[in-house]
Amino acid sequence: MNYLWQDLIFGARMFLKTPGLTTVAVLALALGIGANTTIFSLVDALLLRPFSFSNQDRLVMVWESSPEVGIRRELVSPGNITEWRKRNQTLQELVAIEHSSLDITGGDQTERYLGYRVSPAFFATLGVKAALGRTLAREDSEQGRENVVVLKHSLWQKRFGTDPNIVGKTVILNGRVCAIIGVMPREFNFPFSGGEMWIPLVSDGEFERQFGDHYLTVIGLLKPAVTIEQADADIRRIAQQLQQEYPETNSGRTAFVNSMTADYTRASRIYMPMLIGSVVFVLLIACANVANLLLARAATRKKEIVVRMALGASRFRLIRLLLTESVLLAIVGGLVGLGLAVFGVEGLARGVPEGRSRYIPGWDNLGVNLIVFFFTLAVSILTGILFGLMPALQVTKISFNEVLKESGRGTVNFARNRLRSALVVLEITLSFILLIGAGLMVRSFINILQTDFGINPDNVITMRLGLTNEQYKEAEKRVNFYQQLLQRIAALPNIVHIGAVNILPMSGFSSSNNCQIIGQPPLQKAKQPRADTRIATPGYFDAIGTELRRGRLFNKQDNEQTMRVALVNEAFAARFLPTVEAVGQRFKIEDGAPLEIIGVVSDVMNDDINDPAVPSVYLPYAQNPQLRMTLVIRSSVNPASLVGAIRHETATLDSKLPISEVKTMQQAIDERTSPHRIMLWVLGIFGWIAFLLAMVGLYAVISYIVMRRTHEIGVRMALGAQPRDILKIVIRQGALLTIIGSVIGLAGAFALTRVLTRILYGISATDPFTFVAVLLALATSAMLACYLPARRAMNVDPMIALRYE
Numbered sequence: 001m002n003y004l005w006q007d008l009i010f011g012a013r014m015f016l017k018t019p020g021l022t023t024v025a026v027l028a029l030a031l032g033i034g035a036n037t038t039i040f041s042l043v044d045a046l047l048l049r050p051f052s053f054s055n056q057d058r059l060v061m062v063w064e065s066s067p068e069v070g071i072r073r074e075l076v077s078p079g080n081i082t083e084w085r086k087r088n089q090t091l092q093e094l095v096a097i098e099h100s101s102l103d104i105t106g107g108d109q110t111e112r113y114l115g116y117r118v119s120p121a122f123f124a125t126l127g128v129k130a131a132l133g134r135t136l137a138r139e140d141s142e143q144g145r146e147n148v149v150v151l152k153h154s155l156w157q158k159r160f161g162t163d164p165n166i167v168g169k170t171v172i173l174n175g176r177v178c179a180i181i182g183v184m185p186r187e188f189n190f191p192f193s194g195g196e197m198w199i200p201l202v203s204d205g206e207f208e209r210q211f212g213d214h215y216l217t218v219i220g221l222l223k224p225a226v227t228i229e230q231a232d233a234d235i236r237r238i239a240q241q242l243q244q245e246y247p248e249t250n251s252g253r254t255a256f257v258n259s260m261t262a263d264y265t266r267a268s269r270i271y272m273p274m275l276i277g278s279v280v281f282v283l284l285i286a287c288a289n290v291a292n293l294l295l296a297r298a299a300t301r302k303k304e305i306v307v308r309m310a311l312g313a314s315r316f317r318l319i320r321l322l323l324t325e326s327v328l329l330a331i332v333g334g335l336v337g338l339g340l341a342v343f344g345v346e347g348l349a350r351g352v353p354e355g356r357s358r359y360i361p362g363w364d365n366l367g368v369n370l371i372v373f374f375f376t377l378a379v380s381i382l383t384g385i386l387f388g389l390m391p392a393l394q395v396t397k398i399s400f401n402e403v404l405k406e407s408g409r410g411t412v413n414f415a416r417n418r419l420r421s422a423l424v425v426l427e428i429t430l431s432f433i434l435l436i437g438a439g440l441m442v443r444s445f446i447n448i449l450q451t452d453f454g455i456n457p458d459n460v461i462t463m464r465l466g467l468t469n470e471q472y473k474e475a476e477k478r479v480n481f482y483q484q485l486l487q488r489i490a491a492l493p494n495i496v497h498i499g500a501v502n503i504l505p506m507s508g509f510s511s512s513n514n515c516q517i518i519g520q521p522p523l524q525k526a527k528q529p530r531a532d533t534r535i536a537t538p539g540y541f542d543a544i545g546t547e548l549r550r551g552r553l554f555n556k557q558d559n560e561q562t563m564r565v566a567l568v569n570e571a572f573a574a575r576f577l578p579t580v581e582a583v584g585q586r587f588k589i590e591d592g593a594p595l596e597i598i599g600v601v602s603d604v605m606n607d608d609i610n611d612p613a614v615p616s617v618y619l620p621y622a623q624n625p626q627l628r629m630t631l632v633i634r635s636s637v638n639p640a641s642l643v644g645a646i647r648h649e650t651a652t653l654d655s656k657l658p659i660s661e662v663k664t665m666q667q668a669i670d671e672r673t674s675p676h677r678i679m680l681w682v683l684g685i686f687g688w689i690a691f692l693l694a695m696v697g698l699y700a701v702i703s704y705i706v707m708r709r710t711h712e713i714g715v716r717m718a719l720g721a722q723p724r725d726i727l728k729i730v731i732r733q734g735a736l737l738t739i740i741g742s743v744i745g746l747a748g749a750f751a752l753t754r755v756l757t758r759i760l761y762g763i764s765a766t767d768p769f770t771f772v773a774v775l776l777a778l779a780t781s782a783m784l785a786c787y788l789p790a791r792r793a794m795n796v797d798p799m800i801a802l803r804y805e
Contacts (some may be wrong), residue, residue: 027332032286049361326388334380428741438687456545499540551599734786
């Protein structure tokens with residue numbers, strides 16, 4: 001232990017004697033280790049520990065799928081859940097979840113919150129308990145006992161002022177008096193959709209016989225010692241039985257089981273391989289950079305090492321001394337990197353809008369915690385060994401005679417500097433790959449900004465409204481309310497267009513239904529093609545900016561007394577009516593009345609911008625009145641300035657009507673594209689860090705070679721060599737390193753950037769323009785890094801050079 005302490009003190013003194021080298025090394029390591037700490041914080045929060053449930057290793061998700069119609073993952077029908085519960089042999093519990101909008105009425109103000117109807121075993125299955133009161137029990141789903149609610153911790157704080165006696169009090173929820181039975185702990189946030197409360201999902205006979213409607217998310221709890229593979233085979237077996245027993249609704253429909261952790265983190269896993277690879281590259285470049293610095297420093301310590309060996313120090317003892325110094329340097333760099341990571345993590349947290357981050361499991365856990373600290377410490381020690389080992393082995397592998405006779409006048413060629421040169425080649429190779437990745441993300445994001453989403457978000461604001469079923473039970477009342485509201489808002493100053501839709505584009509939500517084209521061979525329900533279905537008012541398409549391609553849009557005459565009509569998008573017409581004109585054709589949705597297509601509108605990207613447009617159907621509101629709609633308002637001024645007037649007009653018609661999710665259309669688009677923007681910034685920053693480190697490394701190597709060849713350069717110039725000849729010699733060495741690194745990097749980029757394929761938009765992972773641009777930029781910068789020491793070599797005075805050392 002004494003030796004270790006002495007080595008640490010000696011190492012600190014040695015680094016203080018060379019403050020310039022120490023500062024450069026610490027900064028390089030801080031950037032590399034800080035980048036790794038930042039991304040590990042992301043991995044820890046989103047992949048390793050997104051949940052903290054006691055039953056986590058046994059929790060699974062159960063989904064339906066219809067491969068014949070191209071549906072890989074679908075919500076579940078109540079009837080299928082009922083049968084799974086009866087017949088399965090591997091699942092201890094099956095819990096259903098239904099998203100629901102819940103209105104809390106108090107005094108003159110009604111507020112709308114997202115909530116969940118859940119099976120009573122929901123909390124027990126997850127293995128969580130209430131912070132106050134209790135969670136749902138099985139008897140809470142019985143008829144007459146279902147009027148209870150469990151609150152999220154944040155809602156308890158915001159709405160009820162952290163009332164410690166809240167349990168047992170009542171609240172009016174969707175017009176019903178419900179007893180508050182519990183408040184969940186602060187950290188409980190599941191499912192990840194911004195929900196604020198949980199109420200029982202009542203399961204009666206009619207509910208259990210619904211096989212055609214698929215709207216439930218299902219969580220399963222494995223029995224002890226049962227594997228996911230066994231549960232998956234069990235559920236698939238039951239699905240095959242249900243295909244035979246209920247062919248009208250279940251023909252062609254199967255089911256599968258997946259780990260809940262894997263299922264909820266699947267979106268995060270798309271981005272992680274490139275992020276992890278990029279920070280590893282940055283760290284390796286930093287290690288190569290510092291190793292080069294230590295090799296240069298080792299050249300000045302050869303006589304010290306020889307003296308130590310002459311006094312009896314073993315090679316192992318000397319290697320341990322040098323490794324202790326490098327680990328000490330790495331730990332200092334790691335501490336600085338930990339500070340940089342704090343800012344990096346904060347930047348990541350702010351880079352994703354709240355409207356998007358609330359859907360990301362583990363996002364609330366993002367931060368630099370104790371686990372991240374120990375990771376940084378481990379990486380620092382490993383890094384210190386990694387970049388310190390080669391210089392330690394190199395400097396202790398010397399002979400007494402070579403050092404004692406060294407005069408400093410020998411030439412230094414490429415072969416004798418192959419280790420330093422190899423490190424520079426490694427830096428150039430890795431930085432080239434990172435810059436390619438960053439360049440691809442830049443071009444991808446430019447394509448996103450230039451993409452026609454099928455809407456025009458300029459000066460468009462949206463807000464969600466929801467009528468109560470008690471007050472607006474009749475369809476006529478709903479139609480009249482929205483007609484009056486739209487007319488009143490349209491009369492306000494600076495309003496250009498106004499409409500309403502039940503599901504807003506880019507919201508992440510959709511409603512898929514079976515379709516049957518009249519005149520085509522009839523299909524069983526489970527095998528019918530599916531289309532996204534939305535309900536809109538006249539004026540909606542002008543307000544949102546979706547263009548009419550053929551036919552006409554909805555008008556006031558499309559009401560309950562006239563023929564039932566629909567609009568379809570171009571994807572619907574191309575897929576289901578490829579050989580005929582879509583306008584005038586008729587089709588049915590589910591088992592509804594026939595609909596005539598009156599127009600074709602442009603495709604709209606409703607969810608994931610990487611997915612192609614899905615077939616979509618629009619139905620007129622007057623023929624399909626809904627309680628919940630989203631207003632879409634286009635104005636000639638900043639739309640945020642109109643929110644107050646719009647709220648006033650709404651309150652004039654119904655003072656208790658809650659307005660929620662007020663945001664501009666541009667905000668909605670930004671939320672959906674935020675992962676691409678984050679990847680752009682992260683890869684861009686890491687790419688530039690790698691590029692700068694590589695150029696510093698190249699500059700350092702060429703400078704060192706020039707310094708060691710000063711005597712040779714003096715001889716050449718004394719014998720008549722011109723400055724341009726010296727320039728060629730120096731540039732040639734730098735160019736050779738750059739070419740080798742670029743060629744290897746080019747091959748590596750072709751292989752590794754394919755992991756970006758799933759997140760690139762409108763561009764190939766082997767885009768020639770990006771590769772050529774990065775290659776030219778790297779070559780130009782490398783030549784500049786070589787030119788500076790070359791220029792110094794050109795100005796060497798031959799007389800001074802001949803007296804060098």
